[in-house]
Amino acid sequence: MEDNQEEGPSGWVKLISDDGFTFILPEKAAQTSGFFKSTLNSTVGFQESETKVIRCGERAAVLETVVEYLVFKSEFGDSASKTAIPDFMKRIPAALALEILMAADFLDC
């Protein structure tokens, strides 16, 4: 079942897409998503909270944009930030928009 027992580097989380691509991002960014936040929460006791590796049921193309958004949000999401916030919409490819919408709804981000 779980042949991947290695842990990601501390403070970082590894997301593995449906088609085998791996994405590494800071844990703080991953927690922008309500779904990842609960998965990584150690009180509930999911295995992922220990290994810091989450297998997502999304395609790599979709997951890539999601990961980019999570990092973007953790950087600019702080309402006290005074720097101009770049427009993320340009980074969403229209052809994937519907799939990303479904992923975003599921991941609560």
Added chain:
Amino acid sequence: MEKLKKRRLNGDDPEEEDEYTAKSGAGGKTPNVGDRDECAECGKMFTVTAYTRPADPGPGYLCHACTKAAGQDPFKPSQGPRKRKAPEDKRKIVFFEVKDPVPTLAELCLETISQHIEDVEALGDIGSLNMDKIAKIISKNRRLNAAVAPLFYDVANEYLTLYDCTGLDANGLIALANLNPNLVDLRLEFCGRVEATVIQHWAQHLTKLKRLELLAPFLVTDKAWINFFETVGNKLEGFLITNSPRFTLECLGSLVENCPNLTELRLRRVGQLADPWLILLYPLKNLTMLDLSDPSLGSLPISLTDEPIINLLTNIGANLEHLDLSGHELVTDNMLIMGIAPHTPKLQRLKLVELPNLTDEGVAAFFNALVAPPLHWLDISRNSELGDKALTALLDHSGAGLTHLNINQFKEASTEVLMQISDKAKRLQVVDVGFCRGVDDFVVKGLQDECGDLKEIKVYGCNHITENCPKKRGIRIVGIESHTY
């Protein structure tokens, strides 16, 4: 003021800087401008001017040269009280639309989709996607409007379900019919903006329409309903509406007269529902689904009574497969035992939520008398008088057939009897035992072990379930208190 404080701490005289309490030439009178005075430092005579400073320390005044030597520029205007830097405008004006500088990814996607809606190619291969799921997501985000809705329209569409139509005005709803002319089954939720012109248009242009399900079409007038039924006529097989205070007795009469082929009827939360209405339904012998639940308007209790319902079921119960008579305050055990039990041989789904006059013995007697084969779907939640007797009789009658069971608020049910659920109802897929205080870890374990098809258990308010409650792969347990974090 800081300088003063510091000086105070150092034990110095704090009155140096203040104009009013600064040292005068202590000991003597303040010299007038123009007088000649002796400098306290060097002894020379000098003319007192407005710029003369007192000596520090000690009495006397200094001449111009000594003032400068002491480091005080005599011509420098005395510093006024230190002004604070104007405080940054702390009052940030927050526009209520802009709470968060970064919108959610879902919102960004919806924006992108709205922009590309004209160019269908740009949005990729829609066919392979689950459009119903997308419809739900868009409705959840309250973004369904005339611009985005065409995503779901198609000339070939036979079924269409939209979950939030508050963004579609009358024109949008008329356009819906024009763009989906072959609709057979239309279901719209929160369609408060549907009005007379709209359903008139639908009746005329949706020529293949057989089933109409609307949640909250409260603007439609009684005349409009009557006109609709007259236009659609005997094509209509399903008429299901919830929340319409304007649906009158005459409307019902028109419905029955013009649409004799009706198999599904829902008049839920229809405020004018009353006993005299039931007689009108007698001709509808083909009904397989009847829902007359929750007529009450807020705190005003409205309810049907036993006798008329019994008479109705005597007449049309023969084909009924799905019956919902929830939320009628005045209904008693009698209605169940004399009305439902003997007259509904084909019953499969039964909903009797919140009927406060039902008793444990009465419901037990009902299930013992029920003629129908084991039910598949049963919801008798929110009847807190019910307990062991009702549950036992229920399981004895329908246990073999039940896939969905909701006994939320069977407060008195004991653990022993609850354990029997897993013995007698092995085909359960979804079960809600919320607020049944007798449920504990063993009851849950029993369900997981015995019910092979089980997918979901709801246990809200079951405070005897501990953290050690067993979990099984593939079964969702919802509502365990110790899991909140």
